[in-house]
Amino acid sequence: MTFTKTLWRKERQKIYASLTILGPLQHAGGALIDQVYELSSESYFEPTGSVGHEWKLMPKRWVAFQFSSGRGYAPKIHISLDAFPTTLEGTTPLIVKQGRIPRWCKVTVTSISELEHALHLVKEVFKISG
Numbered sequence: 001m002t003f004t005k006t007l008w009r010k011e012r013q014k015i016y017a018s019l020t021i022l023g024p025l026q027h028a029g030g031a032l033i034d035q036v037y038e039l040s041s042e043s044y045f046e047p048t049g050s051v052g053h054e055w056k057l058m059p060k061r062w063v064a065f066q067f068s069s070g071r072g073y074a075p076k077i078h079i080s081l082d083a084f085p086t087t088l089e090g091t092t093p094l095i096v097k098q099g100r101i102p103r104w105c106k107v108t109v110t111s112i113s114e115l116e117h118a119l120h121l122v123k124e125v126f127k128i129s130g
Helices: 005-039 112-129
Strands: 044-047 054-058 063-070 073-081 105-109
Touching (some): 005 054, 005 063, 005 073, 005 105, 005 112, 063 112, 073 112, 105 112
Antiparallel strands (some): 044 054, 054 063, 063 073, 073 105
């Protein structure tokens, strides 16, 4: 799909609208998206589901986000990264789990105090994925 500059900017902005469900984590989600766009300047996020809370980076698929919140549940940012979990273990206090895709891992941000560690992992996986 070929994008005009205006359409490309619109596509890049769509993900920000889905952050409102995160309440106190809304700005943390924005910081993570901003960092991905800074690292991968020719990419944009595309929704993967009909609800619009799951997003994958296109055309370079090295990161994906899922934003969740619900009645009685604290908001969470799930980050899927194109790296084996063992690659990142010991580099962060965040729990690194196996992702849905076999060679990907997943971390979850549940508080603003975890943002620094999540930003570090995003940057590290970008370096690995080239």
